[in-house]
Amino acid sequence: MQVVEKKNLGKHKSSVKDNAIQFLFKYGAIALLIFIIFYFSTISDAFFTYGNFTDILRSISIVTLLALGVTFTLVVDGFDLSVGSTMSLSTVVSASLMVWYDMPLWLVLLLPLLIGVLVGAVNSFLIVVIGIPDLLATLSMMYIIAGLHRTYTEGYSIYNNMPLTSGGTAPGQLSEAFLWIGQGQMLGLPVPVWIMLVMVLASYVILNHTRWGRVLYMTGGNAEAATLSGVSVKKVKFAAYVVSGIFASMAGILFTARVGSGQIDAGAPLMMEAVAAVFVGYSVLGAGKPNALGTFFGAAVIGILLNGLTIQNLPYYAFDIIKGGVLVAALAVTYVYAKKKFSKN
Amino acid sequence: MQVVEKKNLGKHKSSVKDNAIQFLFKYGAIALLIFIIFYFSTISDAFFTYGNFTDILRSISIVTLLALGVTFTLVVDGFDLSVGSTMSLSTVVSASLMVWYDMPLWLVLLLPLLIGVLVGAVNSFLIVVIGIPDLLATLSMMYIIAGLHRTYTEGYSIYNNMPLTSGGTAPGQLSEAFLWIGQGQMLGLPVPVWIMLVMVLASYVILNHTRWGRVLYMTGGNAEAATLSGVSVKKVKFAAYVVSGIFASMAGILFTARVGSGQIDAGAPLMMEAVAAVFVGYSVLGAGKPNALGTFFGAAVIGILLNGLTIQNLPYYAFDIIKGGVLVAALAVTYVYAKKKFSKN
Amino acid sequence: QPKGNVSEEETSSDTKAEASDHPLAGKEIALIMQINLGTFSAQYISGVEEQVEKFGGKATVFTSEGDLAKMASNLDAAINQGVDGILIDHGTKEALNQGVEKALEAGIPVVAFDAGIDVEGVVSLEQGDQQMAEMTLEKLAEDNNGEANIVKIWTAGFAPMERRQIAYEKFLSDNPGIKEVTAFGAATNNTALDTQSQMEAVLKQYPNEGEITAVWAAWDEFAKGAVRAIEQAGRTDIKVYGIDMSDEDLQLMQKENSPWLASAAVDPTDIGRIQVRYLYQLLNGEQPEEKVILEPVFVEAESLPEETVTTDKLSEYVDGWGASEQGYTDELRELEGQ
Amino acid sequence: MAQALLSMTAIGKTFGAVTALQKAEFHLEKGEVHAILGVNGAGKSTLIKILSGVYQQDEGTIKLDGVDIRLESPKAAKEQGIYCVYQEVDTAIVAELTVAENILLDTFAGKGNLFVSRQKINERARLALRELQADNINVQQKAARLTLAEKQMVLIARALVHSAKIIIFDEPTAPLSIHESEKLYAVIAKLKAQGVGCVFISHRLPEVFEISDRITVMREGTLVKTYDTSEADQDGVIEAMLGAALSHELEPRAHEIGNPLLEVENLSDGQKLKDLSLTVAAGEVVGVVGLVGAGKTELAKALFGGTPLTSGMMKLSGKTAKIKHPADAIKAGMALIPEERRKEGLFVQESLETNASFPNLKKFSKNLLLDRKAEKRFADEIIERLRIKTDSTETPLVHLSGGNQQKVAIGKWISLDSALYLFDEPTKGVDIGAKVDIFKLIRQLAESGKGCLYFSSEIHEAIGISDRILVMYNGQIVKELSRQEATQERILLYASGGKEELGETQKLGERQRDSVSV
Ligand SMILES: Nc1ncnc2c1ncn2[C@@H]1O[C@H](COP(=O)(O)OP(=O)(O)OP(=O)(O)O)[C@@H](O)[C@H]1O
Ligand SMILES: Nc1ncnc2c1ncn2[C@@H]1O[C@H](COP(=O)(O)OP(=O)(O)OP(=O)(O)O)[C@@H](O)[C@H]1O
Numbered sequence A, B: 001m002q003v004v005e006k007k008n009l010g011k012h013k014s015s016v017k018d019n020a021i022q023f024l025f026k027y028g029a030i031a032l033l034i035f036i037i038f039y040f041s042t043i044s045d046a047f048f049t050y051g052n053f054t055d056i057l058r059s060i061s062i063v064t065l066l067a068l069g070v071t072f073t074l075v076v077d078g079f080d081l082s083v084g085s086t087m088s089l090s091t092v093v094s095a096s097l098m099v100w101y102d103m104p105l106w107l108v109l110l111l112p113l114l115i116g117v118l119v120g121a122v123n124s125f126l127i128v129v130i131g132i133p134d135l136l137a138t139l140s141m142m143y144i145i146a147g148l149h150r151t152y153t154e155g156y157s158i159y160n161n162m163p164l165t166s167g168g169t170a171p172g173q174l175s176e177a178f179l180w181i182g183q184g185q186m187l188g189l190p191v192p193v194w195i196m197l198v199m200v201l202a203s204y205v206i207l208n209h210t211r212w213g214r215v216l217y218m219t220g221g222n223a224e225a226a227t228l229s230g231v232s233v234k235k236v237k238f239a240a241y242v243v244s245g246i247f248a249s250m251a252g253i254l255f256t257a258r259v260g261s262g263q264i265d266a267g268a269p270l271m272m273e274a275v276a277a278v279f280v281g282y283s284v285l286g287a288g289k290p291n292a293l294g295t296f297f298g299a300a301v302i303g304i305l306l307n308g309l310t311i312q313n314l315p316y317y318a319f320d321i322i323k324g325g326v327l328v329a330a331l332a333v334t335y336v337y338a339k340k341k342f343s344k345n
Numbered sequence C: 001q002p003k004g005n006v007s008e009e010e011t012s013s014d015t016k017a018e019a020s021d022h023p024l025a026g027k028e029i030a031l032i033m034q035i036n037l038g039t040f041s042a043q044y045i046s047g048v049e050e051q052v053e054k055f056g057g058k059a060t061v062f063t064s065e066g067d068l069a070k071m072a073s074n075l076d077a078a079i080n081q082g083v084d085g086i087l088i089d090h091g092t093k094e095a096l097n098q099g100v101e102k103a104l105e106a107g108i109p110v111v112a113f114d115a116g117i118d119v120e121g122v123v124s125l126e127q128g129d130q131q132m133a134e135m136t137l138e139k140l141a142e143d144n145n146g147e148a149n150i151v152k153i154w155t156a157g158f159a160p161m162e163r164r165q166i167a168y169e170k171f172l173s174d175n176p177g178i179k180e181v182t183a184f185g186a187a188t189n190n191t192a193l194d195t196q197s198q199m200e201a202v203l204k205q206y207p208n209e210g211e212i213t214a215v216w217a218a219w220d221e222f223a224k225g226a227v228r229a230i231e232q233a234g235r236t237d238i239k240v241y242g243i244d245m246s247d248e249d250l251q252l253m254q255k256e257n258s259p260w261l262a263s264a265a266v267d268p269t270d271i272g273r274i275q276v277r278y279l280y281q282l283l284n285g286e287q288p289e290e291k292v293i294l295e296p297v298f299v300e301a302e303s304l305p306e307e308t309v310t311t312d313k314l315s316e317y318v319d320g321w322g323a324s325e326q327g328y329t330d331e332l333r334e335l336e337g338q
Numbered sequence D: 001m002a003q004a005l006l007s008m009t010a011i012g013k014t015f016g017a018v019t020a021l022q023k024a025e026f027h028l029e030k031g032e033v034h035a036i037l038g039v040n041g042a043g044k045s046t047l048i049k050i051l052s053g054v055y056q057q058d059e060g061t062i063k064l065d066g067v068d069i070r071l072e073s074p075k076a077a078k079e080q081g082i083y084c085v086y087q088e089v090d091t092a093i094v095a096e097l098t099v100a101e102n103i104l105l106d107t108f109a110g111k112g113n114l115f116v117s118r119q120k121i122n123e124r125a126r127l128a129l130r131e132l133q134a135d136n137i138n139v140q141q142k143a144a145r146l147t148l149a150e151k152q153m154v155l156i157a158r159a160l161v162h163s164a165k166i167i168i169f170d171e172p173t174a175p176l177s178i179h180e181s182e183k184l185y186a187v188i189a190k191l192k193a194q195g196v197g198c199v200f201i202s203h204r205l206p207e208v209f210e211i212s213d214r215i216t217v218m219r220e221g222t223l224v225k226t227y228d229t230s231e232a233d234q235d236g237v238i239e240a241m242l243g244a245a246l247s248h249e250l251e252p253r254a255h256e257i258g259n260p261l262l263e264v265e266n267l268s269d270g271q272k273l274k275d276l277s278l279t280v281a282a283g284e285v286v287g288v289v290g291l292v293g294a295g296k297t298e299l300a301k302a303l304f305g306g307t308p309l310t311s312g313m314m315k316l317s318g319k320t321a322k323i324k325h326p327a328d329a330i331k332a333g334m335a336l337i338p339e340e341r342r343k344e345g346l347f348v349q350e351s352l353e354t355n356a357s358f359p360n361l362k363k364f365s366k367n368l369l370l371d372r373k374a375e376k377r378f379a380d381e382i383i384e385r386l387r388i389k390t391d392s393t394e395t396p397l398v399h400l401s402g403g404n405q406q407k408v409a410i411g412k413w414i415s416l417d418s419a420l421y422l423f424d425e426p427t428k429g430v431d432i433g434a435k436v437d438i439f440k441l442i443r444q445l446a447e448s449g450k451g452c453l454y455f456s457s458e459i460h461e462a463i464g465i466s467d468r469i470l471v472m473y474n475g476q477i478v479k480e481l482s483r484q485e486a487t488q489e490r491i492l493l494y495a496s497g498g499k500e501e502l503g504e505t506q507k508l509g510e511r512q513r514d515s516v517s518v
């Protein structure tokens, strides 16, 4: 009894400070976003316009897809470093199917997704069957896939009617329908934004409101306990990596459609950015763990910051400082809070 | 008693297969290296020559230094992703000290090292005091330092008597003495090779044969146990990150001296390579954990492969496949063995 | 960066035409770059900034880290922001055409460099890539009396590279005495150093004099790596011929006994300046030609002086360097004076 | 009265809002074994963590040999000659290092020679182990390969290599076999003779009564009473611990035993388990007892599909069951409450709700979407049924006490309404009050027609709860005893190796008779 009373007493005493931290933890990230938007709006008329916002959304659509994949692997306590390479592979494959082989649209969309599934399967084979830790397995795969996709194109980027090394020119072109995916508009929003929003929503619903999501989170939280509760951890990890591979492939297709050619190494620089988005997302609404809305939010914060700062004419070389700073701030809030919470038991 | 007997019996039965695995685990990596060397030697006369080997050693010297730093952080169960950026920063700082400010050599060498110490200190502040997980903290720092070093040079690389943005030309040049560090020879070996060998040896002795090394491994193996045994885990982690920062700075200085100018972003692509070297090193002599000799060995394997493959005229775009393949093979041996070992108790 | 040891009058350009109130003053110009790498890019940017300032405007740089999607987004952002003019550096037409059309609709003039954009109303600048390749290759052949074993350092995937390749292939078939021994090359984040390592391996493979006569590098980052590798190996028998040249490269060429004999290039600062001039022509309502070929300059090590010079002084020794008058009109010159 | 070796007076310690210690007292003489008793959460570990420098007290003083000392860190405590053998061995073992390095772990953090000689370390470690009669442990192998008991020995050896004034043993015998416990008692006796003050914490009253000189009882973070062991009696001590007399009489059994539910024949796993056969009927509680390391946990996991089998046949309710994974077991109507609840049974960072609904998520997610309300309703239900103490269904389980966590680990299976429950050491580390609750729950399950397998090395408890007892030894079932036949002596006899060693085990058994806990 005595203990309990003390508890309550203690709680009341420190409640003001605690509440402040709790508040910061829960709404800090959102408050920050609002503040940033407000700040840029006062400085530039061009910032707070519908056109600019849809453009920002379109600019983050690819990295958000990539980051959603990473989110899934992080949820099961894995980590997928190969998403960048997988995206690159999907980029050149989708472009080459049209340009080199003149394939119909459905194949052009399907095959890269199958490749994503395959990459996910190989990743999870290395991790689950061989037992290589996630980070190391996917790091190796990152190299291998990067090499593969360059070997596939012999180091060339792929564009309409490109000359072939074997002589002659390629027969095909990126079709209009395909380009529409990356460049079209629908109901007032760019198509990539629709795709992104649908995927974010789907991931959110799956992760937070379905049985599957619960199983994914629990597997990540304590794989052993999950196993003894009847979860096949191997299958779950497999699923997460396959989802990650699919998202990476989707990002690659979107990239091709957006830029109208199959650039090599397109995904490499986006990998770290995707990871950063996921981590910023930890701090959203006090989740403290990977979550779909947070990931979207993280990508948005970074996108808005970069957009605003460019408009501000901040030298481009300082961007990384800001990006890193936001990341540190978000992480600090999350983990300082976690420490508080922990020391309270 | 009976239990013990049974156990031994079991051991004898499966010993042949077990021994094979054990052998593979202990000497597999070295056998692989010998095989690779042998293979390339039979194919090209140019390969197995003193000159080529010193060249390979020189070409891996920078990445090895970087990898040694990563090794130290991995030993304490951390992870330093910021080494690449730190190296870039040190590269441009050392060059700028000579070119822009005409500083004496000792300062040119000392200041970048101090910067390395500082980066290590900030990293460990984020990790130890704020409580951000190592990977995330150093990822943020990676961005921040990358931004800082570009801001410092305003995006320019630094070279002798370069024109300055403010007009006029820079007063200084990279001194001969400085360039000797990267390009000179001593007792039949290039100076960078000497530096690398000394550092590998020093790291090996410290990690494997001193009390400090034990404390580092102990902290990484079980931080709680280390604390209970009177180790200040915070200080140890701090030390490891500072060492990592110093190694990264040394790599940066070496880079500048080697190429004779302060290239921006020099370190970024080397980071992943350093990490790969460390991980390949896990499998050397059955260590199964980060270790200095293994790291050197890992860097050497990758270096020799790339050299041999270039001589073979393999297209550059296939290199990454080989690199990833070696990594997977090394990891697979390490972790398959670890699993066997585990399932045997 | 610190203040250099500058004589006073040189800094006077700092006191720019801020106060001027001519009709084209105060324009906001966006420079959209695909990749910002090395001294070449930095010099190019400085050329753009310098010329824009001279016209009394302000330049904003958008870089995209090589990412075309990001480049397209940056183009969108610039348009949204309502800049007065847009400069594009590299990129592909597929990625940028849509944005460029949007810009033109919004009445924002666009000048592109090496981007292959084919939208009506856009002025496109191109380096004389084929010409540069021809210049250096001809010099190579001439130096060796039409007989040479060469190493090609080149990579696919970039429009200018591919144009250079066309000239290269044609040249080889026209000059049967020139033989390609081996070829390699990769545009990495650390191109020069990676090239150096690979070149070292190639040198090991062909250790005897005469096996390699010369190296032809399709990009100065390649040439840099090759030069260092050759120097380190102490090989004096191999010469390097490159394309593109930044200030940093110039220093390498000037070094005593440098294997780097010649390079063909357009002064990167000039490219920036010229591009801005065409943009201001458009802003001024003029209608310049839509395709502009930048005249390359051939720089030989022989013609360089003993003492080190920087690219901004190079015009004293090499004809046509850094002094390009391309893109000026009388009106613009007048503007600059104000 | 002579100067006490150690006096801790008016010690207070809070963690955030929790008061762990309040005006706690503890005094220790030279050369005595002083036991500390108390229910879970009474503050025993906290007190000794303060003494060993892991935590610092908020208030109060610690005197060593009459001098005020401040123990800022484990290092400071060690410099004062205070060493601790921690309750959770794995927190103090570095698995990657060798046994020798682990034994000399404390020396690395100190001053002295920078370079370390492997030979010297091995030599010193061997000496220490010899003193413990544990020289069968190879000092050069990695600590990861040791069994729990061996790890415990390493920790004890670690304290021995230094000249300690005080050695604290926090539940040291929990993972030890009887034989190993005996060795430990001998070591403690030796230390005592050398004048070392020993602090001994244990939930096993009989051994406390056997080896201690004095007993201090703690409750709710403060001292209740210190007894001279010779004058204390068990019931009095228990009452002091609980603050009330223990009402642990289970009602006599009244339920019917039904048809066979589980039939296992010739089960082996190729490693530990050899040729086991057993049956469990509906409404029956079958105890599986054996000494530590007999293979009980392995058997439980094997039945549940957690580890692969090399041979054997299982029938559930008369139907052959192919169980390759816990998922199959659950489908077939089984539930396992594993031994290490935090590691294997629960998601401690998650809420009670999340934990409770997990094994049967399908029930809580109609057409895929989770039904949060149903989850909460169910959580409330098990809180009420199992009398779980918690402030809300959303509290993460880390905040719950061990006993309450264990109740959640059991309660989460209720929604499945399984036919067969496997309990692996459900009372381990659980205090007496909670134990009684758990026994009642098992009874209820049996009465409602479920089958229960109860794995335990606490023989007395097993006898109390089971209808039938299977004795395990070295991975085999060596004897089946009915409730009437089962006595501690007989069980111990079989559990420690059968008849041929009759003479010796008899002796052990006698000594052990009262050293079985409440
Ligand atoms: N690090 C901590 N943070 C918050 N509360 C703690 C911490 N350590 C202990 N407590 C609380 O202090 C009280 C005393 O715990 P302690 O571990 O000392 O109990 P104990 O007597 O050793 O119990 P057991 O028999 O289960 O080992 C408990 O209420 C516990 O929850
Ligand atoms: N993962 C493991 N690593 C090392 N040893 C193990 C492991 N699992 C079991 N053992 C050893 O195997 C033997 C049988 O273990 P098991 O846990 O089945 O015994 P038990 O009868 O359940 O004993 P306990 O009372 O400790 O639970 C013991 O000697 C134990 O130390």
Ligand SMILES: [Mg+2]
Binding pocket: D044, D045, D046, D087
């Ligand atoms: Mg305790």
Ligand SMILES: [Mg+2]
Binding pocket: D296, D297, D298, D339, D424, D425
């Ligand atoms: Mg057990």
